[in-house]
Amino acid sequence: MSSDYCRICTSILRDYFGQDVSEIAKPLQWGQKSLMTLSTMLDGKYPRHLIQETLIVLLQFNFVSAICNVHSVQIEYKLNMENILMILRYPKFLSIIKRKFGNQYKELVETLLCLGRASLSKIVSECIKLQNKTDDLYNNYWEKAIELIKNEYFKRTPTYVVWTEVKQNKMFAPPTKNQKGEKKILFTLNFNKFHQDMRNKIITDAVVRIFDDTIVGEVMSTILSQCADSSAPVSNPISLQLIRSNLSVGHNYLLEYITMIEEDPTKFLSKSYGTMCNITVNFKQIINCLNDSIMDQVVSYKFGESSARLFRATRSNKLLELERLQQTALIPDRETKTLTSELFMNNYLQVQELRKPNTRLGRNDGKSFYLYHLNERQLHQELTEEILKMIGNCMMWKFKTCEDNKRLLKNKARFDGMVQGLQDKQEADKDFFEEAMDNLFSPTVYDHDGSEKTPLYAKNNNEKALLKLIIAFCMAFCFGLLFILLIHIHYGSNQLVLHGNVASDNDQCSQYGIDVLKMGGNAVDAAITAALCNSVILLHLSGLGGNGVMVVYDHRTGIGNTIDFRATPSSHNITGVPGFLAGLFYANVKYGLLPWKTLVEPSITLAKTGITVTESLLEAINQNTTKLIEDENLKHWISTVSNSSLGQIIKVPNGLIKTLTSISLHGPIEFYKEMSEELKLMLKPDDVMSYKPLILPVLRQKYMNYCIITSNKGTGGPILLKVLNKMNNTNTYFEDLSLLNSFKDLGDNWDQNFGLQVSTTDVFDLYVTIISGLGSVFGSRVLTKSGYILNNALDLNLKGHLLNQTERVTSLHLPIIAVETENLCGRRLISGAADVRDGTQLLLSMLKTDPQDILNVNAITRFHFKNNDVGIEYPNNITKQFSKLLFTFKFNVCNATLPYPTSNIVQKVEDRSVAFSDSRGSGKSYTL
Structure with a gap:
């Protein structure tokens, strides 16, 4: 867990829940803590009741888990940082539901995101209330919520403590409308299902780009929809008949399309023949190809296309001498040395030294072989850290910008409220407008007719003379101060140095x-x-x-x-x-x-x-x-x-x-x-x-x-x-x-x-x-x-x-x-x-x-x-x-x-x- 990961989670909590929640949750980043330990670490900065209220809110959204310590009766709290980071994907989740099902389903998912976890009746009621809909739509929204459960986008979740588990066979079992204890059956979003959809969309888009054919993409999308959601390197076997029954177009040439995908060097699919023809998806191979593509784009963007060719050649051949690398990448010798050195200095290439073996006489001429290779795991880790750092910097920039422009944002909100008030009145009352202008802007900057005064505005000659005197005094003071500062900069010692x-x-x-x-x-x-x-x-x-x-x-x-x-x-x-x-x-x-x-x-x-x-x-x-x-x-x-x-x-x-x-x-x-x-x-x-x-x-x-x-x-x-x-x-x-x-x-x-x-x-x-x-x-x-x-x-x-x-x-x-x-x-x-x-x-x-x-x-x-x-x-x-x-x-x-x-x-x-x-x-x- 890197410092950038922690910084992003802190920023997310601050943006969505406020500074107090962010500060109270920060000690949980370094391990699970009891309420007493957490209060001690916060050093009395926050009262105990506020810490308890914060933990309840975070438990509601599954950002914190309550764990019973087996060695004591105390309950300890653990921060689920991966769930906090998931907030950044919420817009993507809503986009997936809207594209796949429509606006009403999106409203239900958005309501559940706002509630964290809730019963189905609560989700439907709050959705109708938030969208200002009438109660007669309750049955309609209930049926749509049931459909989201059956499609595994909603899943049952236990209460706030982890020792109350939901059985696997009841995870996606929808409740009935009048079921006893329905309000105690809580639901939350199934992130795995959304990630499965995101993964399938990425794979389908890659297939469309490779073959330049939307029908091939639809075939691949249909195959992926029948895959079980697992982390296995290869999917479950899918029969050709099942694929054909779920495919809307292209069924006449289905086997030809599958053969075309299978014979591609990427090896996305594999066929097997037994009693029937079965198709399997090589997820491990697909992920490796996508990783390679991303790393190639990163290297090309940072160092140029020639460096990307060297990078690809090294990855394909595992271990290469410099001369062999230059021949494989077809790049001049001097340029190869410069580019490999640059890649090596930035950890995109690694060097392994092999000494030349002894001769029969037991002598060694001291020469060494230097073989270039990749440490892909280290590269992926460093790239992830870099992405986290960029996201964190963006969030910090957004927070700082809002803090610096707090007064402008406040005035904008007031102005928007006044405009809304004008629209509600159906007419622009002059007295109301003048009152709004007086409240929003300083009277010394604007005239009564709304025109802006100049910075040197004066009503009469006496005010002008006084203004000129003030300006002259300020200019003389500034020039004097500037002269003193220049002398001090030239002859004085530094007042601010690096630590x-x-x-x-x-x-x-x-x-x-x-x-x-x-x-x-x-x-x-x-x-x-x-x-x-x-x-x-x-x-x-x-x-x-x-x-x-x-x-x-x-x-x-x-x-x-x-x-x-x-x-x-x-x-x-x-x-x-x-x-x-x-x-x-x-x-x-x-x-x-x-x-x-x-x-x-x-x-x-x-x-x-x-x-x-x-x-x-x-x-x-x-x-x-x-x-x-x-x-x-x-x-x-x-x-x-x-x-x-x-x-x-x-x-x-x-x-x-x-x-x-x-x-x-x-x-x-x-x-x-x-x-x-x-x-x-x-x-x-x-x-x-x-x-x-x-x-x-x-x-x-x-x-x-x-x-x-x-x-x-x-x-x-x-x-x-x-x-x-x-x-x-x-x-x-x-x-x-x-x-x-x-x-x-x-x-x-x-x-x-x-x-x-x-x-x-x-x-x-x-x-x-x-x-x-x-x-x-x-x-x-x-x-x-x-x-x-x-x-x-x-x-x-x-x-x-x-x-x-x-x-x-x-x-x-x-x-x-x-x-x-x-x-x-x-x-x-x-x-x-x-x-x-x-x-x-x-x-x-x-x-x-x-x-x-x-x-x-x-x-x-x-x-x-x-x-x-x-x-x-x-x-x-x-x-x-x-x-x-x-x-x-x-x-x-x-x-x-x-x-x-x-x-x-x-x-x-x-x-x-x-x-x-x-x-x-x-x-x-x-x-x-």
Whole structure:
């Protein structure tokens, strides 16, 4: 259930029943509620009796169902949103009845729509009253109502509670006029019958268009009228004799017409021969053909006829290479690449990557096959969401227009009433007319003869002089005010900016992200800018030689995607092909609003100015791991840092400024080309040049009162969901032990993954979290001549595992977005961690911390664990009781290694947001 679906239902209830009913029904959109719960959620805004009256009205129209909770005696109320949406089809239903039966039947259906549910006598009586008919027509209307029941347009309905059911054999049984208890037999519209008629009309029109013959259409219409109303893919068998008896024309060539429809490629009909000839309707095939036709029209309208040809070719052949797709669609090569890229960026085409298999010598040339295919279910869902959004926007525009023009509409209604009064009097009385004009229009705008005065009307010279003085004063004041405003616009600061948050590990990088939002960028642009900046100033943890994963989630539509730019294996046993830059560039192309160059320039500026020596960098250098560094470039740069003090400005590694400048101008293509030449002894050039990021759907799981959204396969996302299923929710001590044991049960033998995390949001409710890293601190301990450190992804995450050239290197990176399920505008958390074990602890801490105390999450101690070894951050904060528990369960306890991993958080509750960086690092966050 999308937010657009809820918004439309709210608008419909407001338009037809008023603002109060709409507001009272809104909490029921998120699940069934008792009367007491509903009153509590409305926070005393409406009195209890008004809530009860509203529920009675909604029950009357079957917009709400009353359900008895089996665990209590309370009755709970559930909103039937599909029935509310059906109001939009009421005009269509009336049109069907009028065309098929006539005006009097339409009046009966319209009366029942106004009543919701009622007895047959009530329907007939109200219809006569509403249409100002005489009572002698009662029997006539009664017979017509009986006919509507027999034709299954009216059906019996139970009372307001669902446990009183109507037996199937009595569903369409009409009552007699003087039947005892007739007034207790309630009827409502049978929407399924109307939908069956609508479906038959669409199919019949399609057949007429295909064969250009109205007789064929009548044959098809007759066949459809004999089909049972079911959702089966194929209809019930219909005998040829039955079709002929119900057909008014064309019976002499009936079999020929049916054969013509059957032999058409659409395969609408099928024939079978037994004791007699039977016809079946292939509803599944028909619906698929109609869906294909609609999607073709959508693609043609949005992208052009050439794109529609590519779309049709992909659908017909399931999986196609680009070259084969170009040959099938008969479109030039360059145009095919452009159009397929556009369709792919808009999710109308999907790409599946298949690596070329190994040769007999066990070698792999690194080439991949990219096959284009369709995800029709996803396309239909997105198109439905788009249609719902357009309908909702139209309804909101109508409501706003009526609100803005309320005075004009009120005057029009009064004027119409006066005109009607004149018609009733049969003559235009002068006094009555003058009184009407005085009441409708202001006397200062119109003269007594009805002519309009000019805006500068004045009775005499004195009034004219005074008027000129007033006008001159107003003009002087306006010009003065305009001059002051222009000066303020030119020199002053902006007073109105877009909402947004940026949380990262560096103050300057967060500020760059905020500047991007102020320039009109979105959360993706801000996240890319901050991540690139962090890779310059904290290059021992992340950088151009690293990899990562990003989650982009649109809260308004509920659609989220994972951009996977993990490293891919090549010829080196430690370093994989870096995906960091390719992933950020792809995110900018798919989601960003600002040019790529604009996002890279802040990092170039920072690199030219020099970077600040951070505590994290000094702590990393002081670890024993730096003694293993053999690369001369990295040794020299670390020596420079070691001789510097905390907060001092130092130069970036040689070559980095040139590399960033090239990236700004040419994007990742030139970067990977230079990498393939510089590192050809480490990484295969074909592997480097063929690197492509992946886009995957997000994973979701409900935990507590939240929907947890995270990354897909090969990352920490699936691990997190497994651990949440295993955990026991008890007190804090035992919860931590449960977490340790849950990872231990998964065979936790993973080395610690390090990296950087960025969280951003924007005014469009787009939430982004990026995790990027080199693997370990300083990665593979190799500093390239281009100024970046290479990753050690293979050495860190694939120890003891055989390399599979068709898959990416496993990572423990964990992006996290948690959304409160009970309230669309409830609490939302955006964060993540470079290691799933840290991220799981962070998530549990955030969910169990009150939103007002979210800043306290930074103070909660985290554990770094691997099998039985547990490293503790801030060991002085651990109680003796918990330390004894760890020893009791045979965990080896020690102090965690510095630098501590960081996670930055953005929290939103309704329209209020707060962003803060982890106190373990040196970052600072900003909120617009």
